[in-house]
Amino acid sequence: MVFTELNVKQFNSNQKMKETTKILHSIPVDELTGAISTPIYQTSTFVQEAPGVNKGFDYARSNNPTRKVLEDLIATLENGKKGYAFASGLAAIDAVVKLLKSGDEIVAVDDIYGGAFRMFTHIYQKFGIHVTYVDTTDVINVVNAITSNTKLIWLESPTNPTLKISDIVEISKVAKANQILLCVDNTFASPASQKPIDLGADIVIHSATKYLAGHSDIIAGLVVTATEELGEKIKFIQNASGAILGPFDSWLAIRGIETLPLRVKQHSENAQKIAAFLLTHDIVKNVYYPGLPTHKNHHIAKNQQKYFGGVVTFDLKIDNKELATLIVSNTKYFKLAESLGGLKSLICLPCEMTHKSIPSDIRYQSGITDSLIRLSVGLEDPEDLIEDLLTAINYSISTLVKTN
Ligand SMILES: *Cc1c(COP(=O)(O)O)cnc(C)c1O
Numbered sequence: 001m002v003f004t005e006l007n008v009k010q011f012n013s014n015q016k017m018k019e020t021t022k023i024l025h026s027i028p029v030d031e032l033t034g035a036i037s038t039p040i041y042q043t044s045t046f047v048q049e050a051p052g053v054n055k056g057f058d059y060a061r062s063n064n065p066t067r068k069v070l071e072d073l074i075a076t077l078e079n080g081k082k083g084y085a086f087a088s089g090l091a092a093i094d095a096v097v098k099l100l101k102s103g104d105e106i107v108a109v110d111d112i113y114g115g116a117f118r119m120f121t122h123i124y125q126k127f128g129i130h131v132t133y134v135d136t137t138d139v140i141n142v143v144n145a146i147t148s149n150t151k152l153i154w155l156e157s158p159t160n161p162t163l164k165i166s167d168i169v170e171i172s173k174v175a176k177a178n179q180i181l182l183c184v185d186n187t188f189a190s191p192a193s194q195k196p197i198d199l200g201a202d203i204v205i206h207s208a209t210k211y212l213a214g215h216s217d218i219i220a221g222l223v224v225t226a227t228e229e230l231g232e233k234i235k236f237i238q239n240a241s242g243a244i245l246g247p248f249d250s251w252l253a254i255r256g257i258e259t260l261p262l263r264v265k266q267h268s269e270n271a272q273k274i275a276a277f278l279l280t281h282d283i284v285k286n287v288y289y290p291g292l293p294t295h296k297n298h299h300i301a302k303n304q305q306k307y308f309g310g311v312v313t314f315d316l317k318i319d320n321k322e323l324a325t326l327i328v329s330n331t332k333y334f335k336l337a338e339s340l341g342g343l344k345s346l347i348c349l350p351c352e353m354t355h356k357s358i359p360s361d362i363r364y365q366s367g368i369t370d371s372l373i374r375l376s377v378g379l380e381d382p383e384d385l386i387e388d389l390l391t392a393i394n395y396s397i398s399t400l401v402k403t404n
Pocket residue numbers: 088089090091113115156160185187188206207208209210219220221
């Protein structure tokens with residue numbers, strides 16, 4: 001191929017790059033050595049030429065070159081201005097809440113991640129930050145919950161574990177009209193599928209533990225801001241509170257993100273097949289998956305997401321915890337564990353695991369019944385996964401019949 005001037009220009013233009021190319025080529029080649037893999041700068045401090053004269057790095061809590069590559073990468077991927085890496089998804093959430101002050105209020109999705117609920121309730125309530133939880137799948141509920149003290153709207157879409165979808169564009173209009181910040185926890189969709197900043201959000205957070213790192217091997221969190229100004233505030237909090245991500249875990253997150261679009265596409269294809277299978281099974285009552293036309297906000301998911309994601313949740317016609325426990329304990333490829341977003345499939349029983357601390361009446365109100373089972377569909381062959389579920393379901397029914 002001959003590189004004409006025009007070709008070279010197109011090749012160099014970030015705008016024209018497709019997403020997968022952009023991810024791989026926005027990770028810089030190491031300037032010092034030409035290393036194609038980002039070096040791990042395992043150091044706590046950086047030698048200065050004279051007091052205050054340095055190469056942009058002085059102390060590794062404030063800044064680390066490996067972490068910076070990850071931070072720039074996630075900002076690029078989310079079409080934001082600034083990115084910051086934290087020790088966990090919860091540390092990322094914590095940094096965003098620290099933008100507020102005593103007396104401020106948050107309007108949050110009612111199906112919020114349990115750890116965020118625990119933080120809001122047991123840590124920030126005593127500092128005078130109040131949270132109102134509403135069903136954000138209807139925008140009117142958000143409008144009605146706003147007061148003059150509301151400073152932040154907190155969304156997850158899709159939610160955990162019932163995969164509720166909220167209309168980010170419509171809610172962002174409400175936020176802007178009231179001068180309220182909109183933060184979206186984009187963990188379940190990932191930026192390969194959904195870009196909340198393009199949809200009007202001010203801040204995006206991630207548990208990079210899940211799809212971004214993608215291999216079930218680290219705990220990490222990320223914050224991306226739509227503006228430089230908000231970025232500077234988060235940067236101050238990151239350095240002042242200190243919950244940074246270390247260089248090795250930053251490197252693992254970068255390595256994971258390199259294959260993100262490929263993985264999310266396949267996770268979603270596999271999940272769609274499993275959702276379709278579950279729908280045909282007699283024992284299954286509800287199948288929760290945004291990719292099903294029967295899902296309440298399927299049309300919104302279709303508009304704001306490129307893929308429907310790798311999490312599928314279902315419950316049973318006989319709402320029997322014993323039966324659900326047998327099923328989740330007897331799959332072979334679906335491993336019984338909390339978390340999601342890794343290469344290997346996981347299965348969990350929210351009522352006994354991720355959502356155990358929620359009183360059962362409140363749990364039932366949000367659809368989390370005793371027989372609700374959450375799947376994180378991995379990258380195994382979907383035929384094997386379907387066979388695995390079918391075998392476990394049949395075995396569990398016969399075992400339950402025999403013992404009763
Ligand atoms: C896991 C998760 C978190 C918390 O992230 P950690 O990395 O475990 O601290 C936050 N939000 C969502 C939606 C999650 O799934």
